[in-house]
Amino acid sequence: MRVWILLLVLLVLLVLLAPLAWAGEPFVRLKVEPEGELVAGQAPVLEVQMLVPNYFLAPPAVQPLRLRDGTLAEQVGGSANRVERIDGQTYAGITRRYQLPPLPAGEHELAPAEIRLRFAGEDGQPLEARLPLPSRHFQVRPAGAGSAAQAQELGPGQLSLSDSYEPAAASLQVGDVLVRQLTTELHDAGNLLPPRAPLATPVGVRLYRTAPRLELDDQRGARRRISREAVRYLFTQPGSVVLPAIKLRWRDTRSGRWQTAALPPRILQIAPRAAAQDAPAQLWRWLLAGGVLLVLLATLLWRFAPQAWRQRLAARTERRRRWRRLREACHAGQAAETEVALDAWLALHPSASEQLPGLQQARQQLLVYRYGRNAVAWDPKALLAAAARLPRPAKRAVNYDGLNP
Template sequence: MRAMLILLLLAVLPARAAMDITRELEVPEHVVPGQPVRIAITFWTDSWFNPPPEWPDFKIENGSLMSTPLPNQLLSRQKNGISWSGIRLEKQVTAWDQGVLLLPAVEITLTSPNQPPVTVQLPELKKEVVWPKGVEQPDRFLPASNLTLSQKITQYHARKDTTLHAGDVVERIVTVKANGIVATQIPQLLYAIPGTETQRLTPINTMLKSGRGEIEGAQREETLRYLPSQAGTITLPPIKLRWWDTANQQWQIAQLPGSTMPVAQARAAGSESALRGTTSQNKWQTVLVISAIAILLLLIWFTRRLLKRCLKYLHHAWRRFWNPVQLPELTPTKRGER
């Protein structure tokens, strides 16, 4: 009887769950300023997480956490014959200048309902950050593991022709795709040129994701419109972007060719009211509309007899609907005769 009471008491007592936390700094052998690296915080328990773990607060010297969202990971391990479940939280951190990226030692206290708090001592983590040789403009320094440049040049004319006149528009779109960076690190590439006015559109920044949804890098789309104000020629200069290849530890140069376009005299007054692109998209739209109208007319022609019968039937149905119907007499006519 006493043994049964002891077992019952042990069953109703709250179980004590073991908790632990680890911290890692995932860095390559060489790190340069502006190169994002990852901090991984893993919460461990042999029970379940209640409440879910959150990113702890700790100091970072010569670096700053980035807001780039990274997915959490579920882990497991065996330690001292006990199975542990873990949730791994990751964030990117970047050092913006040469020095030592330092995460000082810190104590983290873990809490859980109906459990005593557990304090874990996290050791110091650090990594040296060094400028590569040959840095010319630190404010335009761009580290990336991979980078590509592309461009699109489009002319918009006030009339349906292929001649560029003063008052028309030349639009240049340059797209930079790079891995291992954020979009704000990509420098400005397009500038005004003599003999034109310019209109700069707001750059479009997007994140590059892998097939699993992990963020791999960033894309920046920069657009500048040139408005030639006089006859002559306009020359769009070639573009060169010098960047540091963090994968191969060497300088690379990405290039785009320029373009020279003759500009004719301005058109007569009123011709500039509508600008049209030189692409063939409008022609295809016109062809599709004409084809749709022709198919509709052919369909009406081949079904004209059926349509005629349908119209007659609808006409008769309409007439019958509105034709008054005589109702029988409801009041007796011979009420006084008996």
């Protein structure tokens, strides 16, 4: 009896654990292009394929891929999705490609790296997995000296150095500046940067260097890094000046050999500084002097202007202020503010306001609206139009009593 009970329990456990046993596990594949032995100067491409059952819940987190010596691989392009059917199980996959720089001859090995995957299980619950990157060794043999195909693949040179001058051809004298543009191009060097050319300072010259400007040119898989640098020579003494030759020693990563790029020297004749001639005054100096003169003249006019002219200017300013206040009050429809502003405006026209019956009627309508028991509507536009018809106040006559008896 007990044996049958144990068999029944085992059968139930097998039924319950069957989906877990049949469910697939995530895994990582690594492919290398080109396959087999590599030749010095080739840049292999690593294709990392990450596959999980069901589907991904987040992008894979891949640690930086590098060799044991620290050489870093750079990702090429974006991620690509894929779907595979393995042993009756559907897997979702994401593929990423990484490229190593050109490798020198010798043995190389990938450093350990971890890949974190987050995906959905069979029941839809989130799962996480941490998988190691498959290890891989690279055997790189030296390039054959007489291989024409390899020489054609490497091209004329991995590094080139060139320069140009501005002005290209001109008579120079003490105090002039000659600009030299240095251009360094590095081909198929992966993540390496072009080296900086060493410069010597000649006698009688001040040398000024700027930080190089880097450019990346990636066309048809041929990666090229360009460094552009501006060098300025300030000449302080007359005579013959020799700009020394430039020799740049660098290591060709495709062949593993040391190479030298050079630029020839240049001889310049620097003339003494010519006597400075009297240059005409610049335009901005004339404008500045004219502005100062105008400000001084306006200050003098205001200080010594007649009293009558000052009073007339103040009266005009006060008239504009009162009219602006009345107009704003009417536009806002404020009866109390309009009454105060209207009285101030009519104070400037004590006699002329009585000659306009329309203005008196509009003012009476405003007062009835404010203080009458049976309030009626008032028209701000009509009041403002009637007030605008008031003539300008007459100029005050100057009293000369006592001057002419």
